[in-house]
Amino acid sequence: MTLDYFKQKYGHEVEGLWVPRVTAVTGFVSKGNGFWNRGSADWGTLVHQSVASLLKGEKGEPQESVMPSIQAFSKWQKAHHFEIESIEEVEKKVFDRENLYAGTVDIIGRVKGKKGIIDLKTSSEIRQEHSLQTAAYFAAYNSGSTKEKCETRWILRIEQYEECKGCFAKKKTKVSGGNPFCNHVWGGPKSELEFKELENQAHDLEAFLSAKELWEWYNREWLNQIPNYPKKLSQKVLI
Numbered sequence: 596m597t598l599d600y601f602k603q604k605y606g607h608e609v610e611g612l613w614v615p616r617v618t619a620v621t622g623f624v625s626k627g628n629g630f631w632n633r634g635s636a637d638w639g640t641l642v643h644q645s646v647a648s649l650l651k652g653e654k655g656e657p658q659e660s661v662m663p664s665i666q667a668f669s670k671w672q673k674a675h676h677f678e679i680e681s682i683e684e685v686e687k688k689v690f691d692r693e694n695l696y697a698g699t700v701d702i703i704g705r706v707k708g709k710k711g712i713i714d715l716k717t718s719s720e721i722r723q724e725h726s727l728q729t730a731a732y733f734a735a736y737n738s739g740s741t742k743e744k745c746e747t748r749w750i751l752r753i754e755q756y757e758e759c760k761g762c763f764a765k766k767k768t769k770v771s772g773g774n775p776f777c778n779h780v781w782g783g784p785k786s787e788l789e790f791k792e793l794e795n796q797a798h799d800l801e802a803f804l805s806a807k808e809l810w811e812w813y814n815r816e817w818l819n820q821i822p823n824y825p826k827k828l829s830q831k832v833l834i
C-alpha cells in the first residue's frame with residue numbers, strides 16, 4: 596500500500612485537514628468479526644444510488660435488478676409519511692470538527708414530522724457497527740449544521756432475494772440455507788424491509804470514538820506520515 600492509496604481509501608481532505616471516514620473506523624470494527632461480503636457490495640451501491648436518485652427526483656427508471664427494493668422503499672416512504680427538506684439532505688457530507696472525522700449520510704429526513712439521520716443498509720441483518728456509524732453521523736451533522744438539528748437516527752434495511760419454491764433456500768449473490776441436494780426452482784425476486792430507530796446516542800458515540808482511537812493506534816505509522824492529519828491524541832498528552 597502506498598501513502599496516497601491509504602489516504603484515498605480511508606479518509607479525505609476537509610478544510611485543509613485530512614481526516615478519516617466514519618466507515619474506515621466502523622469497517623475496522625466489523626472486519627474483526629469476519630464480516631465483509633464483497634459480492635453484495637456492488638449491489639448495495641446500486642440500491643443506494645437508485646434510492647438517492649429517486650429522492651432527488653432525477654429522471655430515469657431504476658435498473659431491473661434493484662426494482663423490487665426500490666418499490667419496497669417507495670411503499671415504506673408513503674406508509675411512514677417520510678420526506679426530505681431538500682435534495683442537499685441526500686448523500687450529505689458531514690464533518691465533525693471537534694472529534695475530527697468525516698462521512699456521508701445517506702438521507703436526512705422526517706418520519707411523521709420527526710427529523711433524523713437515516714442510514715440505508717442492504718445487509719441481511721442490522722449489525723452492531725451500524726449503531727457506531729449512525730452515532731458518528733448524528734454527532735457530525737448536529738455539530739456542523741446551521742439547520743434544525745436531528746432528533747434521532749434510524750436504520751432502513753432493504754434486502755432482496757429469490758427463494759426456492761421447494762426447499763426455501765435463499766439466493767442473493769450466493770445460495771444459502773435450504774437443501775443442498777435440491778434442484779432449486781427460484782421464485783421471482785422478493786424484498787424485505789426493516790426500519791429501526793436506534794437509542795443510546797451518547798453511549799454509541801463514545802464507543803465510536805474509542806474505536807477511532809484504536810483505528811488510529813493500528814494505523815499510526817501511516818498517520819504519522821500525513822502532515823495535515825490532526826493529531827488530537829498527542830496534543831492531549833502535551834497538555
Ligand SMILES: [Zn+2]
Nearest residue numbers: 759762777779
Ligand atoms: Zn431448493
